[in-house]
Amino acid sequence: MAQMTGAQYKESLKKLNPVIYYLGEKIDNVTTHPAFIPHVNAAALTYEMAIAPEFEELCSAKSHLTGEKINRFTHIHQNHDDLIKKVKMLRAIGQQTGSCFQRCVGFDGMNATYSVTYDIDKKYGTDYHKRFKEFVKMIQTKDLMPSGAMTDPKGDRSLSPSQQKDPDLYVHIVEKKKDGIVVSGAKAHITGAVNSHGHLVMPTSAMKAEDKDYAVCFYVPIDAPGVVHIFGRQSNDTRKCECSMDQGNAEYGCVGGEALIVFDKVFVPNEHVFICGEWEFAFELVERFATFHRQNYGGCKGGLADVLVGAVYALTQAQGTSKASHIRDKIAEMIHLTETVWSCSIACSCQGFAQPAGSFQADPLLANVTKLNVTRNVYEIARLAHDITGGLLATMPSEFDLHDPSVGKYVSKYMAGTADIPVETRIRLIRLIEAMTCGTSLAESMHGAGSPQAQKIMIERRGNLERKKRLAEKLAKIGEQPFLVC
Amino acid sequence: MVSNRFWFADYINRGSHKIRIALKYCGSCNPEIDLSALGAEVRRFIARRESFELVPHDDLDIDILIVLCGCQRACADREDIKSHAKHSLVTAGEGLRGSRVPYKDLAAILAAEIELLNSSESD
Incomplete structure (x- = not known):
């Protein structure tokens, strides 16, 4: 089976036995629990769209390892076209879900690990890359969804991994056995963790020689002994359990459904160990993963912004403001901001x-x-959406009151907009805008794929300031200069 | 592309005493390294050798084409450019043949690669 359907993906999750906790309760089945259903639905759509004729060109690919048609989320990019199709796929899926669909993180982790293991083998004569290719083949053949688990809790940020008082604040090797390793620690904010098939665990930062036990990359099934998931709270998360319309996006929710993954003396067999102490490659893996993941954000967030712009535009028609020049100007600005981040994603793909x-x-x-622009533009898009929507975004009565026999008539009467558009349409649009722009959703644009300062560090490092200085010095006629600066 | 063995036979048969080497730049939109300086150093290396001759990159009879690209994108690493040459060496920012080479060493490594190609054909 090279590609699963969405239904088959959901069935495959039911066959697993992961340890998951949420609100102090052990969760038996994420596919039937309302807190998880939207996230499962969003991930399932990545399976459905890969086999849908309208989207298969973007959402599927041909494996360079097996020659088989596979889901693009399991593919290793082979050329520029693959990089471009990746971000086009993300925009297309984002337009359908209006929410994070989670599967890009493991996808990016696989692509980063693929090239780094090759480089390690070249230097040390190890066989990580061969192992990893076999792993990728398994993922492609079974069409699995691995999470990409990179971020450690980090404890005291002023200390390196090996200097922490509690060694478990970074995932590390606690024992090396003949047939594998034993690891402990945790990974935080892991998107799609509870509805993945397993976790591709990578180091979180550059390492030094004394941190070599922390330079570890491996894969474990989601239900491996010792792996515990603690699902995070989201703003308005109780709405998932108590209502429908007030969720705004009941089908796919908001953000990716992040969890803390604890590794309590977890055994990893050798065939799924991809870095084991080669500390000098930790930075390479982090940088390549970060590049892939930051590449994405003009794609997926572009798709989400398309939905948001559409919601705002429809709302202006429901509120009678669609012809106001300042409203049209603000919507044009939202489109401009969206297409700007999209352009960045396309550009970094073309320049791959x-x-x-x-x-x-x-x-x-x-x-x-790309990602730094997303941390700004998405907030500005949301600000404009709030501006256009009005204060009702924060004060609107619930769907329970809308349907209440006593006060429902008042809610309908006073929430009405233009006469020809039903009041429920207006309410639904405002709830969708709320879900997409308030609370947890925005924080994801800020910190997902790394915080803004992480991007600034990389931008400064790669900004080639010395060449820019030479360009300026030539025109300012400082010293003896060539006719052309190259 | 002609194989190395036949290439040298062609070279001898042609009656020329010079290896024809060309330089092609990627276009230099935003190079990460000083391409001009690198190119100048390669040109000086070629000029120092009697048996080497610098020819235009669009010449149809090139023995070794040096493709200098300012970043890893390597825009000029294209078959239509390289097909005129029997051998090609492509730099990509601080890289050559898929390996990282610091900028300060690139010219020397290129020179060594040219010598290697030359000597392997002479054996």
């Missing part, structure tokens, strides 16, 4: 390049620019 492993990498500088 081949790695020694033969796989392709997006341009790191432009990928970081």
